[in-house]
Amino acid sequence: MxxxxxxxxxxxxxxxxxxxxxxxxxxxxxxxxxxxxxxxxGGRRTLLVECEGRQGLARLFDAPPLPYAERRVAVAxxxxxxxxxxxxxxxALLEYLDLYYHLGRAGRALRRFGAIxxxxxxxxxxxxxxxxxxxxxxxxxxxxxxxxxxxAAPASRTDPDAYVYDAxxxxxxxxxxxxRFLNVNSEVAGLARVGPVNKQAESIMKLIxxxxxxxxxxxxxxxxxxxxxLDGIDDLRALDLPVGGIVVNRGHAPLLAASDLRVxxxxxxxxxxxxxxxxxxxxxxxxxxxxxxxxxxTDHAQQVATERRLxxxxxxxxRPIYQLPxxxxxxxxxxxxxxxxxxxxxxx
Amino acid sequence: xxxxxxxxxxxxxxxxxxxxxxxxxxSGGVGKTTLAAALGLRAAESGRRVVTLTIDPxxxxxxxxxxxxxxxxxxxxxxxxxSGGKGSGSTGPKKRPAxxxxxxxxxxxxxxxxIVEAHASPxxxxxxxANPFYQSLSSSFAGTQEYMAMEKLGQLRRSDRWDLxxxxxxxxxxxxxxxxxxxxxxxxLDGRFIRMLLVPTKAGxxxxxxxxxxxxxxxxxxxxxxxxxxxxxxxxxFVTAMDTMFGGLRDxxxxxxxxxxxxxxxxxxxxxxxxxxxREASYFVERLGEENMPLAGVVMNRxxxxxxxxxxxxxxxAVAESLEAExxxxxxxxxxxxxxxxxxxxxxxxxxxxxxxxxxxxxxxRTATVPAFAGDVHDLAGLRALxxxxxxxxxxxx
Numbered sequence: 001m002x003x004x005x006x007x008x009x010x011x012x013x014x015x016x017x018x019x020x021x022x023x024x025x026x027x028x029x030x031x032x033x034x035x036x037x038x039x040x041x042g043g044r045r046t047l048l049v050e051c052e053g054r055q056g057l058a059r060l061f062d063a064p065p066l067p068y069a070e071r072r073v074a075v076a077x078x079x080x081x082x083x084x085x086x087x088x089x090x091x092a093l094l095e096y097l098d099l100y101y102h103l104g105r106a107g108r109a110l111r112r113f114g115a116i117x118x119x120x121x122x123x124x125x126x127x128x129x130x131x132x133x134x135x136x137x138x139x140x141x142x143x144x145x146x147x148x149x150x151x152a153a154p155a156s157r158t159d160p161d162a163y164v165y166d167a168x169x170x171x172x173x174x175x176x177x178x179x180r181f182l183n184v185n186s187e188v189a190g191l192a193r194v195g196p197v198n199k200q201a202e203s204i205m206k207l208i209x210x211x212x213x214x215x216x217x218x219x220x221x222x223x224x225x226x227x228x229x230l231d232g233i234d235d236l237r238a239l240d241l242p243v244g245g246i247v248v249n250r251g252h253a254p255l256l257a258a259s260d261l262r263v264x265x266x267x268x269x270x271x272x273x274x275x276x277x278x279x280x281x282x283x284x285x286x287x288x289x290x291x292x293x294x295x296x297x298t299d300h301a302q303q304v305a306t307e308r309r310l311x312x313x314x315x316x317x318x319r320p321i322y323q324l325p326x327x328x329x330x331x332x333x334x335x336x337x338x339x340x341x342x343x344x345x346x347x348x
Numbered sequence: 349x350x351x352x353x354x355x356x357x358x359x360x361x362x363x364x365x366x367x368x369x370x371x372x373x374x375s376g377g378v379g380k381t382t383l384a385a386a387l388g389l390r391a392a393e394s395g396r397r398v399v400t401l402t403i404d405p406x407x408x409x410x411x412x413x414x415x416x417x418x419x420x421x422x423x424x425x426x427x428x429x430x431s432g433g434k435g436s437g438s439t440g441p442k443k444r445p446a447x448x449x450x451x452x453x454x455x456x457x458x459x460x461x462x463i464v465e466a467h468a469s470p471x472x473x474x475x476x477x478a479n480p481f482y483q484s485l486s487s488s489f490a491g492t493q494e495y496m497a498m499e500k501l502g503q504l505r506r507s508d509r510w511d512l513x514x515x516x517x518x519x520x521x522x523x524x525x526x527x528x529x530x531x532x533x534x535x536x537l538d539g540r541f542i543r544m545l546l547v548p549t550k551a552g553x554x555x556x557x558x559x560x561x562x563x564x565x566x567x568x569x570x571x572x573x574x575x576x577x578x579x580x581x582x583x584x585x586f587v588t589a590m591d592t593m594f595g596g597l598r599d600x601x602x603x604x605x606x607x608x609x610x611x612x613x614x615x616x617x618x619x620x621x622x623x624x625x626x627r628e629a630s631y632f633v634e635r636l637g638e639e640n641m642p643l644a645g646v647v648m649n650r651x652x653x654x655x656x657x658x659x660x661x662x663x664x665x666a667v668a669e670s671l672e673a674e675x676x677x678x679x680x681x682x683x684x685x686x687x688x689x690x691x692x693x694x695x696x697x698x699x700x701x702x703x704x705x706x707x708x709x710x711x712x713x714r715t716a717t718v719p720a721f722a723g724d725v726h727d728l729a730g731l732r733a734l735x736x737x738x739x740x741x742x743x744x745x746x
Contacts, residue, residue, distance in 0.1 A: 024376015025625065056624075106569070174376055187484050192579040223724035225377070255691060256684035269685070277682025281667040283659065292655035293685050300688040 021178040022218030023225045029056040032171040034338035038348035040080030044166040051131040092130040128184040136204045139168045179235035214244030221307035250326040264301035269294040356645030356714035359739040362391040374618035375628035384516035390735040392449035393431040396511040399450040403518040420458045422450035456496040460486040467593035481582045502604040614644035621699035645714030661693035
């Protein structure tokens with residue numbers, strides 16, 4: 001946080017689109033929000049995009065449900081601002097049609113004929129095109145662009161060539177789907193081989209494959225999330241998509257001394273010693289209770305050991321690893337703690 | 349205890365011959381796939397012929413069943429034992445012969461191809477399968493999964509080969525995707541849009557076409573402008589070729605939707621004592637109620653419980669601190685043990701608060717609780733232990 005806001009030393013210099021993925025239950029949305037806060041620190045402006053229609057961002061920031069508009073959701077340390085946007089695919093499609101093809105009336109006709117419905121819910125893939133397309137638009141939006149005037153977005157900056165947002169953070173679909181999600185535009189470009197959709201899809205892929213984009217993967221130190229993280233990274237690499245950092249969420253610090261930890265992990269804690277140690281502190285327990293307490297210590301020690309082994313496995317991916325603490329019962333304040341951790345570890 | 353109206357009796361649910369389909373739903377990361385496999389194993393070891401269908405592209409079920417590959421056909425799982433209902437308490441522990449457990453992972457493209465092949469003439473099927481729009485629709489786009497999962501479920505049920513089908517729902521963007529897939533398909537098939545797409549290749553002169561001609565022109569114009577003639581032609585060719593099968597598809601979608609409301613179907617919502625997972629579970633419970641889908645209950649997975657609840661977190665920390673201030677013999681060890689206990693108690697306290705709130709909101713929903721296991725479950729023995737914990741009424745909270 002002591003870093004200079006203007007010339008900070010971050011691992012992701014020059015990146016403008018941060019895509020955050022992770023297996024369900026790993027805290028992907030929370031991590032995306034904390035990253036947006038961290039990136040906004042020091043007078044910057046970031047946009048946090050939610051694309052799964054759960055209104056998770058609104059809940060995180062204790063805000064009312066977000067409409068399809070860019071709203072200020074949080075103030076970052078040292079004068080930054082985080083804006084939030086929950087993308088509604090139907091609205092995004094109409095906006096897109098209007099923005100790029102001036103299809104005002106025809107757009108409404110499309111809706112009347114069920115084409116909008118078809119495109120966003122039935123025809124699989126179009127939704128993903130719209131979501132990535134919106135993130136693309138927001139990332140590239142300049143103060144002077146037409147979208148700045150129509151999207152009800154902040155445009156208080158005066159330099160017309162400046163970007164409206166210093167960075168865009170996308171709370172993206174889970175790890176199992178992320179490569180396909182981001183690659184949807186190459187699919188589309190392959191299908192629609194000419195025309196404006198093709199052109200648009202190609203531009204989106206160009207941004208996603210450029211050094212301006214990275215995909216961060218959030219994981220817990222548990223077998224399956226770690227496996228999925230490594231698989232997801234392989235999938236991304238196979239499609240030439242840029243892998244960012246690995247964010248380890250909710251890791252556990254060891255609560256036992258190193259030597260006790262080893263003994264506990266093997267399940268060989270000396271019950272009698274624990275019992276007499278407790279007695280010295282004024283807690284009198286019988287052997288059964290002391291053994292039950294030892295069992296809890298063993299669980300903990302095994303968990304710590306597993307986490308160490310899995311952290312080692314993650315290193316094989318050769319990406320920066322960021323570690324966020326387990327904050328227990330979570331509130332909005334916790335986001336700032338996580339954001340400060342991101343800044344401290346060089347993620348922002 | 350077993351007659352507690354709040355207790356979800358999983359043992360009876362999976363062994364009851366009238367239970368034919370169990371749908372496990374819940375948010376990602378709560379252990380849904382593993383639980384689905386455990387339910388299947390329990391039912392198989394009680395003598396039933398069971399198939400579990402997983403839709404997740406990650407090979408999670410394969411891992412937990414010790415299988416190296418899963419494809420679109422059910423594979424029999426080796427190592428199923430006969431069980432005598434041990435540990436289940438209430439029902440008489442008669443020794444039952446072992447049933448069978450089969451597992452399969454949905455191959456959505458293969459499923460889609462099979463529907464096409466079954467419903468169209470060989471020539472037409474070949475035409476559809478070669479269509480570029482069909483190829484990306486059936487293989488690479490998200491969303492097709494949900495339709496095909498429902499289709500596969502319908503197929504398995506119609507085959508009547510199985511006493512019980514356990515379905516692990518796809519890791520959808522939302523619960524809606526899985527529940528709504530058949531309805532959405534029906535809406536599309538009945539919609540004006542599809543008829544419009546069919547217009548250019550059908551004989552003109554139909555009444556409704558004439559009436560809507562202006563609108564059609566505008567829409568077709570807009571679509572051509574957007575997509576280019578070539579893609580639009582491919583979509584039209586696809587829709588035309590599919591036209592003959594749409595009726596069949598809709599009937600099947602309707603039949604599957606009906607299947608989900610039958611008394612033989614049981615929805616099990618899987619949750620974990622975490623805010624996001626419980627919010628998602630609430631949402632599922634409410635949606636299932638609105639849709640008249642038969643909810644059996646909620647399984648709370650990975651619940652932390654201390655065996656020494658009478659020693660509070662506060663006292664543990666206080667004593668740990670005093671032991672650390674003046675470390676005597678075994679003082680460091682005891683303080684470490686107290687700190688792990690305090691951590692466990694804090695976690696238990698936080699979880700209890702969340703679970704109590706859920707119980708108040710959903711006072712009529714039956715619940716079963718599974719304690720947190722230290723490691724991941726990745727073999728039959730682990731699944732068996734999980735199933736035993738799940739079926740033990742003692743695991744139920746007061």
